[in-house]
Amino acid sequence: MQEAVLLVHGGAGKASSYPHKAREGECKEALKLALQTGYNILRNGGTSLDAVEAAIKTMEDLPLFNAGKGAVLANSGICELDASIMDGKNKRAGAVAGITIAKNPIMVARAVMEKSDCVLMASHGADVFAQEQKLEIVTPSYFHTKENLEKLKQVQAVDENIEPSKSGTVGAVALDQEGNLAAGTSTGGRVANKYSGRIGDSAIIGAGTFADNKTCAVSTTGYGEIFIRNVAAYDIAALIEYKGLSVQKAADIVIKSKIPLLGGYGGVIIIDRHGHYAMSFNTETMLRGYITADGVSKIDIHQ
Numbered sequence: 001m002q003e004a005v006l007l008v009h010g011g012a013g014k015a016s017s018y019p020h021k022a023r024e025g026e027c028k029e030a031l032k033l034a035l036q037t038g039y040n041i042l043r044n045g046g047t048s049l050d051a052v053e054a055a056i057k058t059m060e061d062l063p064l065f066n067a068g069k070g071a072v073l074a075n076s077g078i079c080e081l082d083a084s085i086m087d088g089k090n091k092r093a094g095a096v097a098g099i100t101i102a103k104n105p106i107m108v109a110r111a112v113m114e115k116s117d118c119v120l121m122a123s124h125g126a127d128v129f130a131q132e133q134k135l136e137i138v139t140p141s142y143f144h145t146k147e148n149l150e151k152l153k154q155v156q157a158v159d160e161n162i163e164p165s166k167s168g169t170v171g172a173v174a175l176d177q178e179g180n181l182a183a184g185t186s187t188g189g190r191v192a193n194k195y196s197g198r199i200g201d202s203a204i205i206g207a208g209t210f211a212d213n214k215t216c217a218v219s220t221t222g223y224g225e226i227f228i229r230n231v232a233a234y235d236i237a238a239l240i241e242y243k244g245l246s247v248q249k250a251a252d253i254v255i256k257s258k259i260p261l262l263g264g265y266g267g268v269i270i271i272d273r274h275g276h277y278a279m280s281f282n283t284e285t286m287l288r289g290y291i292t293a294d295g296v297s298k299i300d301i302h303q
């Protein structure tokens with residue numbers, strides 16, 4: 001079986017949904033850049049946690065994805081961002097929900113893990129925490145782009161907020177030279193015009209993100225409410241721990257059976273301590289890629 005050291009995803013969805021169709025080339029380049037950024041850290045003996053954070057930060061900084069700059073806007077007209085990160089070495093975790101002024105939500109999630117005694121911080125309090133931690137602060141309009149503003153207008157014009165109109169949540173999972181796993185996820189939410197205050201699986205440890213050296217590191221994307229109700233990321237790890245399933249089998253059970261059973265859609269990237277990995281999804285597309293210890297990378301979008 002082929003092995004990898006780092007996997008990234010850029011969301012799962014319909015083939016026609018933005019940004020996949022118009023911007024496939026750009027998205028592939030962006031995933032490659034994220035992989036290379038994380039890989040450089042791992043190759044130099046850095047931690048899986050650093051690699052995951054750096055790969056996600058790279059994607060948050062690009063307006064192509066539904067994370068950080070360019071993320072979908074809530075019905076309040078601002079980006080309310082969710083992110084989480086977990087260290088498989090000691091199962092420490094940090095997460096933020098509905099934050100609005102930190103340039104890189106994944107860095108705030110990490111600060112929650114390392115600089116507070118909390119696991120999850122939300123909204124205004126988390127924004128204040130990001131400021132206190134001297135993380136890079138921006139105005140909420142930094143996250144605006146022509147596209148996310150137009151999308152909100154369109155969706156509000158038809159009073160429609162249920163169609164999965166944009167994919168592009170980002171995530172990463174990594175294995176470092178010490179054999180430690182880490183996972184992280186970052187998003188603006190499932191749809192433009194989401195309820196202000198809505199929190200998805202990307203902020204929930206065990207649903208959108210999970211890492212445990214004993215089993216695997218997992219990052220999900222898709223219909224977050226269904227991933228929360230299935231405790232999806234942890235469920236995959238539990239299938240590996242208690243049933244001894246392979247990463248691929250465990251991922252497929254959750255993504256291809258359990259999630260659709262409740263009307264959900266989406267996908268997942270997983271890696272275990274041996275570098276065995278899986279990328280499973282039940283949608284037409286999932287932006288995804290991996291890189292091996294030799295630096296060979298592969299990016300795919302469609303089935």
Ligand code: ASP
Pocket residue numbers: 011012166167168169187188189190199200201202220221222223224225
């Ligand atoms: N899972 C994310 C959420 O529900 C959205 C996505 O991955 O597309 O917030």
